[in-house]
């Protein structure tokens with residue numbers, strides 16, 4: 860099942876720089892593990908924003924929720940999930 864996910868990152872200014880850098884590195888590693896597993900199939904930066912559009916290919920809403928809630932940056936992100944369905948004109 861495919862999902863379009865919009866992530867807006869909002870790291871608090873008062874979070875110590877070293878801690879923020881550690882979380883960002885953990886997030887990168889986790890995201891690349893999911894990309895290699897074929898679950899995080901698109902990851903694009905939104906130009907001019909600390910945000911992304913992603914596409915996930917997973918088995919269920921529950922699996923996606925589990926993946927997203929385990930993101931190290933999850934506490935510092937605003938996330939919107941849009942389920943995707945086949946378009947009748949798609950070739």
Ligand SMILES: O=C(O)C[C@H]1C=CC(=O)O1
Pocket residue numbers: 866868886887888890902909910911932
């Ligand atoms: O930078 C972001 O868009 C947030 C998050 C998504 C992947 C990653 O490495 O960080």
